[in-house]
Amino acid sequence: MRILNFGSLNIDYVYRVDSFVKPGETKAAQSLSVFPGGKGLNQSLAMARAGLAVAHAGKVGKEGGFLLETLQKGGVDTRLIETSAIATGHAIIQVDDKGGNCILLFGGANQDIDEHYIDRALAGFGSGDMLVLQNEISSMASIISKAKSRGMAIALNPSPYSESILSYPLELIDIFIMNEIEAEGISGTHEPEAAASLIARSFPQARIVITLGENGSLCLYKGELVRQKAYKVQAVDTTAAGDTFSGYFLAGLVEGLSTKNALDLAARAAAICVTRKGAADSVPWRKELE
Template sequence: MAVINFGSINIDHIYTVPHFVSPGETLSSSHYHSVLGGKGANQSIACALANCEVKHVGAVHKNDAPFVDILHTAGVNTDFIDQQSNTATGHAIIQVNSEGENAIVLFAGANHQLSSVRIDSILNNAGKNDWVLLQNETNAIGDIIDKAAARGLLIAFNPAPMTPNIAALALDKISLLFVNEVEAMQLTQTTTIDDACVALHNKYPNTKVILTLGKAGVKYMHKGHERVVSGFNVNALDTTAAGDTFTGYFLATYIKNEAAGISDPELALKTACAAAALCVTKSGAAPSIPSASEVAQFLAE
């Protein structure tokens, strides 16, 4: 049983600023560094650190092979990452303000090089109990959803960054849907989170929805049943990879629990909340994702 993550790989260029830059403003940064990022890469690392087998499907420019090595070192299977000659690696320009909040500009680059032939090749070799993990930073999302579902594979989808085309996808084929409050309202075209929750249930009654609430925690919804788990109180330094850490840890823990016959999602929710809380206490994206032992120790305290 493995997670097949058709995921982005970005180089994150991170600038520490007193506030987010305004139109027409030139703003000095007090600190700069570059690290491995991308929602896909972050979620693969989180899954791997949570002791789940994960295969990352993606692409980078060949000059950026050291970033692939970071994934490999974290325990991710990188055999399915293409190293290309003519397409730049995806990257992100990230501002982190004094409150630890972030604002991000993305360039897709090699993340949009997935072909139908390659998708078929990967899915044709998937195990019957494998999961497919998706975010909205690669191309061919709809194609992957349809083909994975046709093969009977379970799909986890984090439709971020949210774009207008997401609502047209066959989201009823998704087993686990991860959204934050803004994404939930955008997806359902509602103006309150309560209305969004009702709309999500009505539109996707068979999908398990995991609604992240930032510092407040998370709400799990499925077929009229809800489970709310509170977040942990920590001093946030950088929230860049918090959502990705949550997604990876939840999916990894959920899969292991399901295999063990544990259907209650509470342990997966608490573990993922703890991992996300630890993540925001460190700077950067991939480097901030905690290990399973760190999460276990945090939960035991």
């Protein structure tokens, strides 16, 4: 199985603050760091560092070359990435003293995904391959439809959540990986198990994974519910925790691990991730888990 992650590539500007800026407030940041990021880039690194062969498709602006270098150093195939006339996508991230974060996104080149590029990116993939998606690039519905017409399995992390997700052909998705907010957006209920059941009722073919922060995660598939605890660590920065979890969970499934073991693998990787600063730089290598 070949893995194609069609996803975002961002430059992350991370500001350390004692507490998040409130409306109308001006405050001084404790520090500024610049990191490679974007949910797509983070998840490609997570899958590659978990041991999968991953190709990444997406676009950057002229200033985004170091993002490709980051992926290449992590073992990701970047030959499908193209340069856009639009500036590279970026995020302004506040990280507070408790390790929490809030994020403001500028889509940039991530929103320059057109039909011709989709066709070029998908051309080498087909039945038996997997497409991984988030919700930070344009033309999502078209990517999903074209990938499924080629026979690809599709894993979707519907993040960041927006109501546009409900217009996507979600019946074509094989694996949903989402947090409680995204699960509530799709299901209409905030209770995780109920949300999983409602989503499974609408999309019975899909594996439903919901991450629950310090309460772990759960997976519902073909009527079987599996729960996973979170490993207790001192969190420093939670920015890429969800992306690390997603990448490692998918790696576990591709390797043939059971749902329980894939969830445990993902939980251990996410626990290491939150003890480090930054997004892409905080994603652990497989050997660190073992």
